[in-house]
Amino acid sequence: MTSVLQNQHVLYPQMNIEYPEITKGDGVYLFDSNNNRYIDAAGGPVLCSLGYGLEEMGDILRNQSNKLNFSYRMYSTTSEIIDACAKIHHVSGNLLEKTMIVSGGTEAVEMAAKIARTYHIDNGDPGKYKVIGRWISYHGMSNSTLSWGGHLGRRKLWQPLLSEHGHIPPAYCYRCWYGKTPESCSLDCACALEREIQVQGPETVSAFIAEPYSGNSLCGAHPQKPGYFQKIREICDKYNVLMIMDEVMTGVGRTGDWFAYQGYGVVPDIVTMGKALGGGYFPVGGVGCSAKVSDVIENNSATFAPGFSWAGNPMAGAVISATIDYKIRHELLENVQSMGDYLMKELRTLASAHPSIGDVRGKGLLIGIEFVKSKETKEPFDPAIQYQSLLVDACKKNGMFIQSGSGNIDGILGDMLLLGPAYTIRKSEIGEIVDKLDLSLSIVEKQPGIFD
Numbered sequence: 001m002t003s004v005l006q007n008q009h010v011l012y013p014q015m016n017i018e019y020p021e022i023t024k025g026d027g028v029y030l031f032d033s034n035n036n037r038y039i040d041a042a043g044g045p046v047l048c049s050l051g052y053g054l055e056e057m058g059d060i061l062r063n064q065s066n067k068l069n070f071s072y073r074m075y076s077t078t079s080e081i082i083d084a085c086a087k088i089h090h091v092s093g094n095l096l097e098k099t100m101i102v103s104g105g106t107e108a109v110e111m112a113a114k115i116a117r118t119y120h121i122d123n124g125d126p127g128k129y130k131v132i133g134r135w136i137s138y139h140g141m142s143n144s145t146l147s148w149g150g151h152l153g154r155r156k157l158w159q160p161l162l163s164e165h166g167h168i169p170p171a172y173c174y175r176c177w178y179g180k181t182p183e184s185c186s187l188d189c190a191c192a193l194e195r196e197i198q199v200q201g202p203e204t205v206s207a208f209i210a211e212p213y214s215g216n217s218l219c220g221a222h223p224q225k226p227g228y229f230q231k232i233r234e235i236c237d238k239y240n241v242l243m244i245m246d247e248v249m250t251g252v253g254r255t256g257d258w259f260a261y262q263g264y265g266v267v268p269d270i271v272t273m274g275k276a277l278g279g280g281y282f283p284v285g286g287v288g289c290s291a292k293v294s295d296v297i298e299n300n301s302a303t304f305a306p307g308f309s310w311a312g313n314p315m316a317g318a319v320i321s322a323t324i325d326y327k328i329r330h331e332l333l334e335n336v337q338s339m340g341d342y343l344m345k346e347l348r349t350l351a352s353a354h355p356s357i358g359d360v361r362g363k364g365l366l367i368g369i370e371f372v373k374s375k376e377t378k379e380p381f382d383p384a385i386q387y388q389s390l391l392v393d394a395c396k397k398n399g400m401f402i403q404s405g406s407g408n409i410d411g412i413l414g415d416m417l418l419l420g421p422a423y424t425i426r427k428s429e430i431g432e433i434v435d436k437l438d439l440s441l442s443i444v445e446k447q448p449g450i451f452d
């Protein structure tokens, strides 16, 4: 195919398809150069928590840039960074005593592991460096974060560059790795952490990292039996292993709490954030730690120097404060809860009408759907069909962007999608998402070869 892309110099993710050229955003809608309108059911990669085109966020950026566009954190601080970290401390329920502002989620996770290691060195345990993760999880695209993550499909190409620190099974109740149901569950997947720490050698294990609700790797999956993260906490404490909650996807309101750990009633040691932290208006991330961690560092080396050049910049600080303020002023977490409940109810109704919907899960405005060829046996679709790609294409043709996922079973097998619209979404817009999904599913499910 001769494509207009060949005349461009952009390294696109797919070099053989044409992307719509987006020219404008407004609320939950995006418009392309041909005046087509798309409802964005995932806010990009579950990132644009305030919706598109907010003038007041544009003003924040312009005013901050005119006042002070950059000041280097190695030899200065700014009121913007001080205020942003104070606000994070406040919404964390005063847990996150110290926060480092960075430029994205992967960077936040990298820094989380470095904070954990610094804590152990300062605590007299310099041998602790490993970060145990969970299979079918995602913590970022750098070599280290891919190593701690456990999505086989995403790790495959880069495998020679990764290092192995140990993994435990996911909290994936729809396809429990131990063959249990939520009723017969005895939290084997949490207890597995103790065995893994012993296998790795407790003297080498620095931290355990988990997403409180799975993002794109298991699309909304979460432990359905209470006590999972409490068990993890207990094991971490027993072996002096820090607990990192990776809230890059869930943090800053996505599940209806400021942080998902609050909903579980568990206290992590380190929390990462990104995406919703900047509302979609500036590339930001953050990593915060509790006083337990920061006190040890402060009272010993009193040094945490690592960081990327852009870390701690005042533009990020201004955008983070404005995003948190906006969410409070407009009661957006309340909207996340009520619209999330409504979306969940509508999707559960949709599930009964569509043979390919196997599971609907998540919390707030982070909801995943897992597709199956058979609801009874949970048999997945043949990966050659690329069910989730067919659905993404059908949705796009029907004027909707969604996030899809695959490989939930073994890195290749399994199809899912993830909904994560802006916190500002209204009931009528949720209705539009559900209608478009209904229509797109009907088209895809009828295609030859899907169910035969």
Ligand SMILES: Cc1ncc(COP(=O)(O)O)c(C=O)c1O
Pocket: 045, 104, 105, 106, 107, 109, 138, 139, 140, 141, 211, 215, 216, 246, 247, 248, 249, 274, 275
């Ligand atoms: C849980 C989690 N951690 C880390 C990341 C990486 O964040 P980023 O893409 O901003 O680097 C993601 C991205 O989807 C994520 O969902």
